[in-house]
Amino acid sequence: MTTISLSLLGRQALFGWMNFALALPSIYLLLGMPLIMREYGWSGTDIGLFQLAGLPAVFKLCLAVPVERWRLIRGHYQGWSMLLCVLLAALLWGIGQQSLLSQREWLFGLALLVGVLATWADVPVNALAIKLLPESERMRAGAIRSASLFLAAIVGGGLMLVAHSRWGWQAPFALMSAVVLLGMPGLMCSADAPREATSYPRPGRAGVDWRGYFAQPGAGSWTCLLVLGFPFIGAAWLYLKPLLLDQGIPVEQVAWGVGVGGGVLGAAASIAGAGVARRMGLVRTIPLFTAMSLFALVCLTGAVWSDAGRAGLILCVALVAIAMGATSSLLFGLMMFFARPRQQASDYGLQASLFVISRLAVPVVAGILLDVQGYIGMLLGLTLAMSGVFMLAVRCRHVLASAVRRHSGSGICKGVREPASPSEPLLTESKSSFVATQDSGGSHDK
Known part of the structure; x- marks a missing residue:
């Protein structure tokens, strides 16, 4: 296998891992957590309203605006990806420090913030994938992303519940934080230097079109x-x-x-x-x-x-x-x-x-x-x-x-x-x- 093939394989693995890591927290909070909530006396209405914490995914186009408009000199999408992923990992670690099942407003607010950061980080991560992967690898990248989401559903809706039942409230959030941070070394080595063909003119100013x-x-x-x-x-x-x-x-x-x-x-x-x-x-x-x-x-x-x-x-x-x-x-x-x-x-x-x-x-x-x-x-x-x-x-x-x-x-x-x-x-x-x-x-x- 050539050096180029190994490099492409590494990038595919990195972006597959990051899609898995960014989907996992929302899946656990919205699909796995309701079983725990029910055990703690949450009503069906409470659980249903808690699903509104998933709304940030609808506004991904709005979250893309600052990513596109505020460009960095080097490593534009890379810098945004690392910043937002570190913030998400820190938030997940913080949520795990104390059980919030009896503090419903706080739990909803923090779950909403998790949704915002995970959705926001998804934008530069996948923009970086689009920029770095050659066109011949894009269908494979879509397949890996889809598979990552299925695996996140299995882990977030099942294995994280097992972790909660065995090791308590903190374990799932600590694990999810670690999963996000494990992708940081790969992102650090994935600077998005310009590679587009010169046939595409550069816009006069950074922005959204x-x-x-x-x-x-x-x-x-x-x-x-x-x-x-x-x-x-x-x-x-x-x-x-x-x-x-x-x-x-x-x-x-x-x-x-x-x-x-x-x-x-x-x-x-x-x-x-x-x-x-x-x-x-x-x-x-x-x-x-x-x-x-x-x-x-x-x-x-x-x-x-x-x-x-x-x-x-x-x-x-x-x-x-x-x-x-x-x-x-x-x-x-x-x-x-x-x-x-x-x-x-x-x-x-x-x-x-x-x-x-x-x-x-x-x-x-x-x-x-x-x-x-x-x-x-x-x-x-x-x-x-x-x-x-x-x-x-x-x-x-x-x-x-x-x-x-x-x-x-x-x-x-x-x-x-x-x-x-x-x-x-x-x-x-x-x-x-x-x-x-x-x-x-x-x-x-x-």
Whole structure:
């Protein structure tokens, strides 16, 4: 293995670790902690209101503004990443010094601050990944990020609860603080020296240009897929645990089957998804992964409607986990291609906020359908919506693959139809910008 390959492997491991470390505190506080809260007499309303501590994730685009605007002379994203991660680690250590379960207002306020710092740190960390990793590594980076989030769900929703039960209140927070700090040496060695091509002009002043993001070729189709591609299969995953409990499956089996088994399958599917995209190309992969989500929802709906029993439901859990892992891997990878040079933080923050808003909104609508129509009605609604996403994927696959080709010239764009001439661009969404680029680069192409 060459020195360059080892360097890329180290960077992928670093950013995978940092995504795991930054997701872990919020998952523990919002998904793991409610079990402990219930033991200490918190009501359902109290626990529900505590979930508002996760709201900072919605405002990631706002947190990206200071990161993009206040630039450092050297190590811009690196400096922001280290500063925010050190603050997060210190806060986690401080929370662990005294149990706050009886001081609900303080616990909520500190959990909200944890959410702000973790969300804020996520922006420069992933902007740094976009800047340092070559285009050929971006799909793999998206896969590793997706797998990291699945593993964080397993650890934060399970192993940290075991640590609390055995060693008390302080243990999970000390461990999470240590996990964040373990990434510091890697960040210190990852200075983000400029590496963008000179074909991208430097803005006159540091700042945020979201209009320029939407002016990119293929940005309209990509934004639709980003917003709609995940939340329907994600909502089905969210309601799987109560569905299985209502079907009479014991709590422990649900926890192991969905929480651990499903998480491992999702992580494995995330890693495999990058290889599939590389070998098959985006033109085939985009509709394939959305078709997998649609197939999983059809199977789950059919299993509930036909009362397929425990074995059928467990099989559907596996299908949903695999589809969700593959889809999130694809979306996280493509997100990196649509982050412009010298605007990585703002473009990533905008895309991440759109993704989170849809991921939070769809389960609310699904919950209303569940109350009104039951599980079958809810799953039918999610299936119909996912069928629309599949048609969108089929319709825009060439546009997205061509846009990625223009960004990188990557081999993941197999099967893309090349435009016959500059006057017949494939990217109909951004015809004028395509023609302008062709005119300016025509002599080079010849």
